[in-house]
Amino acid sequence: MTRGAWTPGSGPLRVGVVGCGNIVEQYLQTLPRLPDVRLVAAADLDRSRAEAVAARVDGARALTVDELIADPDVDLVLNLTIPAAHDAIALAAIRAGKHVHGEKPLAAVTSAARAVLDAAAEAGLVASCAPDTVLGTGTQTARAAIDEGLIGRPIAATAVMLTPGHERWHPNPDFYYQPGGGPLFDMGPYYISALVTLLGPVVSVVGAASSLRTERTIGSGSRAGEVIPVDVDTHVTGVLVHESGALSTLVMSFDAVATRSSSIEIHGTAGSMIVPDPNHFAGDVEVNVLDGDGWQTLPPSGGYVDAGRGIALQDFVATGAAPRASGALAFHVLDVMESFIRAAHEGRAIEVASTCDRPAPVPLTELD
Template structure:
């Protein structure tokens, strides 16, 4: 039985609740502290989820018992908090995106390697039963060689429901940097790294009106593209198509489909951990639903942290790792670079496909 790894959470906003709830189900993790610039908010989360310590970010980073910091701050603070945590000798798992700029992303990766520390990053939904089932189907040759893939994330933004939606429309936000990581990470896990990108992007509505509480009626000045369409080439030669949009009132396009030389695979929503998964193979006239081969089908945010904790102890690579999260950041910037320049953009970074989960993981054990 392994000792628990002590974890501290910085950033006690909307997304933190599921990390506290789901994270407490992993045997390897001990969520020992939470922090926020607004300490009263940290205290409220500590009371709600029975976290022993609520404090300021500085106090959490100074705590010698904390081994992993989960960084749930807003995107523009990701780099600052990651770098501070690494300087304090902590391993770091950060919400998406890794950073706002490539430069900051590189600084994080470089410092982690210099200090011998691990960097991990969201999303970890690709480790769930739905996409792990798809990974096994592709690896086992059920659809043959991947030829192409499509990915669509289309809605009308977050100002209708989110209590503090401003940052979604600032640099580091928008549909590509907010939701693109789910889709791109899933596809890289399924097919591999991306080598070339072409994109077009626009701001359709320069001003947004908040209709959620408590900021109802306030205006947001939009500073980042809200409709991005892209074509990209995987390193293995398959061609991808992606649209991410906060400018669309409704859509019936699929989330993700992967087209192979011998069949087509319908991949579940990459913002979830479960299914369903459908396949139609060469010669068939019907779609077949595939039973999920892997566990973690409920909302399991924190799964990537748990996998990283096991990697810390065993020395094996972790799956939602820094190279993957930086590659996704690099690709997202490449779509915007291409739109500005009117040219293809060769992607400088690359990464390994994360190792798939084995079929026989018992419960919430992630030793392998």
């Protein structure tokens, strides 16, 4: 580890958050409940946002971005900036001797993400990444059931997310329609991270994509009525081929109205399973086994109980700076998504160059 960086047993993990936009609110609901994590600083290009966050947390200070990254009292930089800035902030934090945990994706493109992972490895630091929803009781109870053989050998999965678009509710939705955004890069990490956690890494993909509108209209906030350009695919569908042989069908859209359920379905040789929405931490896992009594709800058997965004930081401490929401997993997910878009545009199957270990399961864990 870089001199001065947090190491196991050195006390609470002191976190400084960079980027105090909409998503920070969800982290602020979780971080105070984590027994081994302390939020000590906040920074944003809009100073008032950083001050608002700091005012809500005892002992936290509002700083500039440069001040926070250089601050010796910050062990880990929580990077909640827009995707286009993820790698720049992560690299600056690593150069300053900080661990870094970022919102998804790890970077806008794999070349930038690789630079982050290489810099962290060279410095002896950890670069981890959201989504950490896979650490909750929903996905982890499903993982435990699969590992126990409850549905036999998994052979197929379906994962569907349909929404008319985030511009309807987000006051500044521009980045959702710029490179690094779109339904696949925005919501795909939740679904693909869950699928890799449940079924293992992906070796190849086939896909198709469309973008039927070139503009979107902001529906809320001070910019309501403003028209923004669309520079990404807004409906993406295709198949992931897992190393295990399982096939996952994926549909991600900002063009459709709704789907009745955003859950994942896993089908095996001995039964089928409904996994709750991977954008959430909890939810019922249901199974229907061959020659059984129909759909049954499983009691929680894995994952962090009552988890929320930021639970990966507690997992960082609990695993001795080897978090399950690892940079390697995030890089593989980003690589899968890039390969997916390439497959869609080239009209052929694309091999996924990267791989990762299937993350270790999380035992059923109550936050103290």
